[in-house]
Amino acid sequence: MSNVISCDICVIGGGSGGLSVAAGASQMGADVVLVEKGKMGGDCLNYGCVPSKALLGAGHAAQHVREAAKFGIDADLKGIDHKAVHDHVHDIIAGIEPHDSVERFEGLGVKVIQEAARFVGPQEIEVGDQRICAKRFVISTGSRARIPAVDGLDEVDYFTNANLFDMQEKPDHLLVLGGGPIGMEMAQAHRQLGCDVTLLDRSSIMPKDDAELVDIVRRNLVQEGVDIKENISVEKVRKEGDNIILTTDQGEVTGTHLLVAAGRQVNVDGLNLEAANVAYDDKGIRVDARLRTSNKKIFAIGDVAGGFQFTHKAGYDAGIVIRNALFRMPAKADYKALPWVTYTAPELATVGLDEEAARKAHGEIRIMRWPFSENDRARAERKTEGLIKVVTNKKGLILGASIVGPSAGELIQVWVLAISQKMKIGAMASMIAPYPTLSEVSKRAAGSFYTPSLFSEKTKKIVRFLLRFG
């Protein structure tokens, strides 16, 4: 060992969670070392959120041209240059990269080491030929695609999110294994970019979202030409010439390229967690509400800690760790108001409890819905498909909201605030929403909580009685 570095906080993994801890802790005066074995920015910047949204952006642009005639505009989609789409995606990554770069973090005072980390003791890691001793460690090593055990899969070239965005040519017929957010977003992006797409899921698509709203996303993708096969079991994969053939319990399905998007596996291998007494299982590193592992000097955050796997969750975890590790505050993670969005068109956004979970937890509940077809802005933009669905307890305490429709990811924000602040539905109903905006759907859904009592026989009697007095 050439040298031993001592520091206050050592962060392992420079993705969404790790970078937030490193930047925050360093700017608050801690001595921070960040160890990253791959690209700074992790999955989100390089192989996840950013490239997937950039690819969807390209797909949506093509779709706008196809649908321009609805607005009286005569436009022709002359072609799609897949190499140029690839370059667009990488240009977007390059634009964000400086924010996550080694240079920026070193400028903030963080010591960045670009190697793989491995525990050699409860408070010590080995990185290349160096050892790092830290008062606190934060493990934020993320996750990778889980490869299902399907006969023959290891003998064909398949894509995962790690190499999909390197593709420069058009996949003529993309087979997508898995209908979670990755599968759905990538199926739509490729379809809109002119590829044939078949998506296969062993259960129903988007199983973590409200089935009533998922139905609308499904209908849109199918209308655009994505072939969705649900409750199908893929038993074998083989290559024949340029084709990839899936043998399923419902016959053979043929395509030219295959994307595996069948869930995630946490990155713990190689960390030698046993040496640090950090307990884990295949769902992730076990943490308590303060995000401490079984070794109280070591925290785990983001995807590797299991549960919700989103960039904003990793960022939220980072804040909890900073409060615990730097300020010695017993801050606890609370994911009650954690939203998630699938960025298909239409988008599907959710926060809080869905109908089923709310009924289980609260017994009697109220459900309010408002369709985008009743919203003037949605009509003007010809994006009327979708609805908002809100769940409250019988007294009007907001428990959950889901939106499927245009800009659902933006519209959910107000409901995130409502749930985190334990607001009642009256607050949303009495809010003044600018006209004409999509966000009026939130106010209208909330207002409908009062419709049965407001327009009842009892109200009519009271009004008639009061009117007698002039």
Ligand SMILES: Cc1cc2nc3c(=O)[nH]c(=O)nc-3n(C[C@H](O)[C@H](O)[C@H](O)COP(=O)(O)OP(=O)(O)OC[C@H]3O[C@@H](n4cnc5c(N)ncnc54)[C@H](O)[C@@H]3O)c2cc1C
């Ligand atoms: C295709 C796709 C699209 C997505 N879209 C969205 C989205 O729209 N919105 C959203 O909120 N989330 C999205 N996600 C999820 C999001 O990317 C993750 O939740 C987020 O990146 C998790 O952050 P993290 O810090 O836990 O891990 P990561 O960002 O993955 O970072 C982990 C880092 O640790 C490094 N590492 C691993 N092991 C070691 C080791 N032993 N030593 C040193 N370094 C190590 C890795 O190289 C990596 O850089 C998407 C994911 C994918 C795959």
Ligand SMILES: NC(=O)c1ccc[n+]([C@@H]2O[C@H](COP(=O)([O-])OP(=O)(O)OC[C@H]3O[C@@H](n4cnc5c(N)ncnc54)[C@H](O)[C@@H]3O)[C@@H](O)[C@H]2O)c1
């Ligand atoms: N918009 C976003 O925020 C966004 C986008 C992409 C990914 N992510 C994050 O990444 C995570 C992983 O995404 P994902 O879509 O890979 O996983 P997922 O676990 O959400 O969905 C996987 C899907 O694959 C299906 N599946 C599993 N094994 C299968 C098999 N052998 N054959 C056919 N289908 C199979 C499952 O039934 C499920 O529907 C998400 O849960 C989310 O946390 C978020």
